[in-house]
Amino acid sequence: MNPTNRTVVVTGIGATTPLGGDSASTWEGLLAGRSGVKPLEGERFAELPVRIAAPAAVDPESVLPRPLARKLDRSAQLALIAAREAWADAGYTAKAGEDSSIAPERLGTVIASGIGGVHTLLDQYDVLKEKGARRVSPHTVPMLMPNSPSANVGLEVNAQAGVHTPVSACASGAEAIGYAVEMIRTGRADVVVAGGTEAAIHPLPVAAFASMMAMSKNNDEPEKASRPYDKARDGFVLGEGAGVVILESAEHAARRGARVYCEVLGQGLSADSHHIAQPEPTGRGIATALQNLLDNTDLKPSEVVHVNAHATSTPQGDTAEIKALRKVLGDDLDHVAVSATKSMTGHLLGGAGGVETVVTVLALKHRLAPPTINIDELDEDIDADIVRDEPRPLPEGTIAALNNSFGFGGHNVVLALRTI
Amino acid sequence: MAYTQDEIVKGLAEIVNEIAGIPVEEVKIDKSFTDDLDVDSLSMVEVVVAAEERFDVKIPDEDVKNLKTVGDATDYILKHQG
CATH class of the missing domain: 3.40.47.10 (Thiolase/Chalcone synthase)
Incomplete structure (x- = not known):
């Protein structure tokens, strides 16, 4: 092989x-x-x-x-x-x-x-x-x-x-x-x-x-x-x-007969080259990372049912991420359950991508998207289906999830996981 | 005041216990810091600094390499304590 x-x-x-x-x-x-x-x-x-x-x-x-x-x-x-x-x-x-x-x-x-x-x-x-x-x-x-x-x-x-x-x-x-x-x-x-x-x-x-x-x-x-x-x-x-x-x-x-949780299809990477610490407001760089992921793996947008979003609770960043998801996934975003687990864990900086990958593995295993808490009034610029307050069941069959992480410096990383 | 040999061995045992987790009763004069007591070269620096404070003694860096065993360190402290 x-x-x-x-x-x-x-x-x-x-x-x-x-x-x-x-x-x-x-x-x-x-x-x-x-x-x-x-x-x-x-x-x-x-x-x-x-x-x-x-x-x-x-x-x-x-x-x-x-x-x-x-x-x-x-x-x-x-x-x-x-x-x-x-x-x-x-x-x-x-x-x-x-x-x-x-x-x-x-x-x-x-x-x-x-x-x-x-x-x-x-x-x-x-x-x-x-x-x-x-x-x-x-x-x-x-x-x-x-x-x-x-x-x-x-x-x-x-x-x-x-x-x-x-x-x-x-x-x-x-x-x-x-x-x-x-x-x-x-x-x-x-x-x-x-x-x-x-x-x-x-x-x-x-x-x-x-x-x-x-x-x-x-x-x-x-x-x-x-x-x-x-x-x-x-x-x-x-x-x-x-x-x-x-x-x-x-x-x-x-x-070795190991128990397998799921497959990691790969990653999409990009850099904003916009500002050392400010997110690029249109989500251009994030969209590039998402598109690179789709181009470099056999992931089909229709398989994506869940996103563990980067969503750190900053005014600009949360919106830019959703814009990028919408731009690349189009109408397929309508059937994606988006969760912002940082609403509960806070932002673990360099630990976030690790913890949120573990969480995404468990979401696929249990077919359950974790909730996002503390949304009293959803920002009208958030054009996506956010899982609020209660966990939400994910569909049967082969399903995939994305885990987004972005960093100061303009780094964008999108990981894709899929059930076996 | 001058420390006795027994007091120094006991003190070193407490220091090694704190730094490397070796039980106090296993720290005896014939034991090698590196080979027997899980004290690597970095941790040895900690042992030396702790011993300097505890026994009011100066142990220059060039002398540290000669302190292979608990007995070596005990003798050095006995001889050089202030």
Whole structure:
């Protein structure tokens, strides 16, 4: 078989999110329409214009042994927890090479973060200022480097085919999964642990995003703050967590008798080249990414029944995305259930593409589109069928879903998944 | 005040336990930090800095490479403590 035509499937999923410490509890939270957004307590947040965020529901330091946790930035801790869940969920019981299930040279990791180890960087700067250079941790660089989550997961599973970290702000997690698909498709690897992670709930990133006027300032009603598609949306809410999938060539999955969730058809990519941080208002770049996806895969627009939208709850971004979907899918968008799960999880930046891929895998598995909460009044510019408040059943038969992720810098990534 | 050998071994055991998670009772003078106690070269720097604070001693970088075992570190601290 031509290695460039290899089918890629999802065999495992893992997540730790503002709604739960694993993928099952995250999914339950989404179906229940629960918000993970909370007030930011403590003096160091007290003077900030934004005092809400969606922290990981389960503190990763309560899960990992302390000697391991203290050598990992919080973003890598979350990635490792999600990766362990996904690895076990795929039926792997040992590191690569310890049994015959996968050779280390055929196993890769691609785990991304938008910002990297910002807690480590800033905490160690505090140590430098307050206690001096001698006290700066020797683990600082391996902890703060953005490839640290991918590298640490690679060490955990003994991945030797390649350990990678694409960085594209809030599209990073989706770009990682797309990169992983290509690694398998082109024959570089048979199995790749792929996803995204982020842990940036620290006063500096919060203040910085707030300065950009990118975040909701609805400090009085945290659970109502993230409201994609609502007329009164006023920005995103910063979330924290990780989502990881195990991608595998269909032959490899079949050979070891693995349970298969769905197929990943591929990705559509583009760049806006419009502004470093503003979305292009007509959705031109997003439409290009969608069209590239359709041109480069055998996905038929009529198969698409669900979109996990990027929809971060910013006034411009949510609208541009729907315009692009309408432009490319045309009337086929009428039968697509569009969900904005960031209304519940907040925006996990580089973790978003990972978590939302896990969620999209579960939506196809259960044939259920998760709801979008907090739409009191739907923006009239949103010309699409938004799943509101309650989950909605998806049709029987072969169905496909899209997962959109876009990032500061103008990066657009569209992933397509389809039932087998 | 000067620390006794027993106090230093006990202190190092607590430091190694904190950094590498090795049970305190397994940290004995004949144990190698790298081979027996899961302390890699980066974590060794942490052990040294923690020991410097705890025992009021300076351990220059060029001396760290000679501290292979808990016994080596104990002897060094006994000799150099302030």
